[in-house]
Amino acid sequence: MTPPPEGDEADLLAKGRALSSPLRLRILRLCLHQARTNKEIAEILGINPASSLHHVRTLVRTGFLLAEERRKGRRGAAEVPYIASRKSWRAPVNNVSPILIETFLQETRDLPPEDIEVWRLGVKFNAARREEMLGKLRAVLDEYMALPPDDDGEATSLMIAHHRDPTAD
Numbered sequence: 001m002t003p004p005p006e007g008d009e010a011d012l013l014a015k016g017r018a019l020s021s022p023l024r025l026r027i028l029r030l031c032l033h034q035a036r037t038n039k040e041i042a043e044i045l046g047i048n049p050a051s052s053l054h055h056v057r058t059l060v061r062t063g064f065l066l067a068e069e070r071r072k073g074r075r076g077a078a079e080v081p082y083i084a085s086r087k088s089w090r091a092p093v094n095n096v097s098p099i100l101i102e103t104f105l106q107e108t109r110d111l112p113p114e115d116i117e118v119w120r121l122g123v124k125f126n127a128a129r130r131e132e133m134l135g136k137l138r139a140v141l142d143e144y145m146a147l148p149p150d151d152d153g154e155a156t157s158l159m160i161a162h163h164r165d166p167t168a169d
Contacts, residue, residue, distance in 0.1 A: 011062075012092070018062040019093045022103040023047075024055050028064060028084045029107065033155050035068050035081035056082060064088050089145055097161070104159050122165065134162060 042052035059065035073079040
Protein backbone atom coordinates (compact mmCIF):
# COMPACT_ATOMS: atom_id res chain seq x y z
CA MET A 1 0.00 0.00 0.00
CA THR A 2 1.40 3.37 -1.02
CA PRO A 3 1.17 6.03 1.68
CA PRO A 4 -0.72 9.20 0.72
CA PRO A 5 1.37 12.18 -0.39
CA GLU A 6 2.90 14.01 2.56
CA GLY A 7 0.72 16.86 3.72
CA ASP A 8 -2.55 15.89 2.02
CA GLU A 9 -5.67 15.49 4.16
CA ALA A 10 -5.48 11.68 4.37
CA ASP A 11 -1.82 11.91 5.41
CA LEU A 12 -2.57 14.47 8.12
CA LEU A 13 -5.44 12.36 9.45
CA ALA A 14 -3.26 9.22 9.49
CA LYS A 15 -0.49 11.06 11.33
CA GLY A 16 -2.93 12.48 13.85
CA ARG A 17 -4.35 9.01 14.51
CA ALA A 18 -0.84 7.56 14.83
CA LEU A 19 0.04 10.11 17.52
CA SER A 20 -3.25 9.75 19.40
CA SER A 21 -2.07 6.72 21.36
CA PRO A 22 -0.03 6.95 24.57
CA LEU A 23 1.52 3.58 23.70
CA ARG A 24 2.74 4.86 20.33
CA LEU A 25 4.15 7.99 21.96
CA ARG A 26 5.99 5.76 24.42
CA ILE A 27 7.40 3.73 21.51
CA LEU A 28 8.66 6.94 19.90
CA ARG A 29 10.33 7.95 23.17
CA LEU A 30 12.00 4.52 23.46
CA CYS A 31 13.37 4.86 19.93
CA LEU A 32 14.38 8.52 20.18
CA HIS A 33 18.05 8.01 21.06
CA GLN A 34 18.54 4.30 20.38
CA ALA A 35 17.28 2.08 17.60
CA ARG A 36 15.25 -0.80 19.01
CA THR A 37 13.72 -3.91 17.49
CA ASN A 38 10.06 -4.78 17.88
CA LYS A 39 11.02 -7.51 20.33
CA GLU A 40 12.99 -5.04 22.47
CA ILE A 41 10.11 -2.54 22.40
CA ALA A 42 7.60 -5.21 23.45
CA GLU A 43 9.85 -6.41 26.29
CA ILE A 44 10.42 -2.90 27.68
CA LEU A 45 6.72 -2.03 27.51
CA GLY A 46 5.59 -5.43 28.78
CA ILE A 47 3.27 -6.07 25.85
CA ASN A 48 2.78 -8.82 23.30
CA PRO A 49 5.21 -8.52 20.33
CA ALA A 50 2.30 -8.84 17.86
CA SER A 51 0.56 -5.88 19.47
CA SER A 52 3.80 -3.91 19.48
CA LEU A 53 4.35 -4.71 15.81
CA HIS A 54 0.95 -3.27 14.90
CA HIS A 55 1.89 0.03 16.59
CA VAL A 56 5.42 0.01 15.13
CA ARG A 57 4.05 -0.50 11.61
CA THR A 58 1.60 2.39 12.09
CA LEU A 59 4.48 4.65 13.14
CA VAL A 60 6.63 3.50 10.21
CA ARG A 61 3.79 3.98 7.72
CA THR A 62 3.28 7.57 8.91
CA GLY A 63 7.00 8.41 8.93
CA PHE A 64 7.43 8.75 12.70
CA LEU A 65 9.66 5.66 12.95
CA LEU A 66 12.35 4.74 10.45
CA ALA A 67 13.49 1.17 9.83
CA GLU A 68 17.25 0.75 9.88
CA GLU A 69 19.32 -1.99 8.23
CA ARG A 70 18.35 -5.52 9.23
CA ARG A 71 20.74 -7.14 11.69
CA LYS A 72 21.21 -10.58 13.15
CA GLY A 73 19.71 -11.10 16.57
CA ARG A 74 21.15 -13.20 19.39
CA ARG A 75 19.70 -16.38 17.90
CA GLY A 76 20.69 -15.57 14.33
CA ALA A 77 17.26 -14.38 13.17
CA ALA A 78 17.02 -11.17 11.17
CA GLU A 79 15.79 -8.23 13.23
CA VAL A 80 14.83 -4.72 12.14
CA PRO A 81 15.79 -1.89 14.47
CA TYR A 82 13.66 1.26 14.43
CA ILE A 83 14.63 4.84 15.26
CA ALA A 84 12.35 7.84 15.80
CA SER A 85 12.41 10.34 12.92
CA ARG A 86 11.69 13.29 15.25
CA LYS A 87 8.87 14.38 12.92
CA SER A 88 6.33 14.06 15.72
CA TRP A 89 7.67 17.23 17.39
CA ARG A 90 5.76 19.49 14.99
CA ALA A 91 2.93 17.18 13.92
CA PRO A 92 -0.51 18.62 14.68
CA VAL A 93 -2.81 16.38 16.73
CA ASN A 94 -6.35 17.34 17.72
CA ASN A 95 -7.04 17.30 21.46
CA VAL A 96 -3.52 16.10 22.22
CA SER A 97 -3.37 17.31 25.85
CA PRO A 98 -5.13 14.30 27.45
CA ILE A 99 -2.99 11.95 25.34
CA LEU A 100 0.25 13.64 26.43
CA ILE A 101 -0.82 13.69 30.07
CA GLU A 102 -1.74 9.99 29.98
CA THR A 103 1.59 9.19 28.28
CA PHE A 104 3.43 11.14 30.97
CA LEU A 105 1.55 9.28 33.72
CA GLN A 106 2.34 5.90 32.14
CA GLU A 107 6.02 6.76 31.70
CA THR A 108 6.44 7.99 35.26
CA ARG A 109 4.15 5.55 37.09
CA ASP A 110 6.94 3.33 38.38
CA LEU A 111 9.58 6.00 38.96
CA PRO A 112 10.58 6.88 42.52
CA PRO A 113 9.37 10.38 43.45
CA GLU A 114 12.93 11.69 43.73
CA ASP A 115 13.42 10.97 40.00
CA ILE A 116 10.67 13.43 39.01
CA GLU A 117 11.05 17.20 39.26
CA VAL A 118 7.84 19.19 39.05
CA TRP A 119 7.32 22.93 38.89
CA ARG A 120 4.03 24.71 39.15
CA LEU A 121 3.52 28.43 38.68
CA GLY A 122 0.38 30.49 38.92
CA VAL A 123 0.32 33.80 37.03
CA LYS A 124 -2.29 36.30 35.90
CA PHE A 125 -1.38 37.75 32.50
CA ASN A 126 -3.29 39.39 29.69
CA ALA A 127 -3.41 37.59 26.34
CA ALA A 128 -0.35 39.38 24.92
CA ARG A 129 1.90 38.63 27.89
CA ARG A 130 0.65 35.01 28.05
CA GLU A 131 1.45 34.52 24.35
CA GLU A 132 4.88 36.12 24.90
CA MET A 133 5.63 33.71 27.77
CA LEU A 134 4.45 30.66 25.83
CA GLY A 135 6.39 31.77 22.75
CA LYS A 136 9.60 32.08 24.76
CA LEU A 137 9.09 28.67 26.36
CA ARG A 138 8.44 27.10 22.94
CA ALA A 139 11.58 28.77 21.53
CA VAL A 140 13.71 27.31 24.32
CA LEU A 141 12.25 23.85 23.75
CA ASP A 142 12.74 24.15 19.97
CA GLU A 143 16.38 25.18 20.51
CA TYR A 144 17.14 22.18 22.69
CA MET A 145 15.12 19.78 20.54
CA ALA A 146 17.30 20.70 17.55
CA LEU A 147 20.56 19.85 19.34
CA PRO A 148 22.19 16.46 18.73
CA PRO A 149 22.23 14.11 21.72
CA ASP A 150 25.36 14.11 23.87
CA ASP A 151 27.35 10.88 23.61
CA ASP A 152 27.75 10.86 27.40
CA GLY A 153 24.20 12.07 28.02
CA GLU A 154 21.38 10.49 29.98
CA ALA A 155 17.98 10.28 28.29
CA THR A 156 15.42 12.37 30.15
CA SER A 157 12.03 13.86 29.39
CA LEU A 158 10.38 17.20 30.07
CA MET A 159 6.70 18.05 30.10
CA ILE A 160 5.37 21.57 30.51
CA ALA A 161 1.64 22.12 30.70
CA HIS A 162 -0.21 25.42 30.46
CA HIS A 163 -3.86 25.70 31.41
CA ARG A 164 -6.47 28.15 32.55
CA ASP A 165 -7.03 28.04 36.30
CA PRO A 166 -10.61 26.84 36.63
CA THR A 167 -10.91 28.18 40.19
CA ALA A 168 -9.87 31.80 39.57
CA ASP A 169 -11.43 34.37 37.30
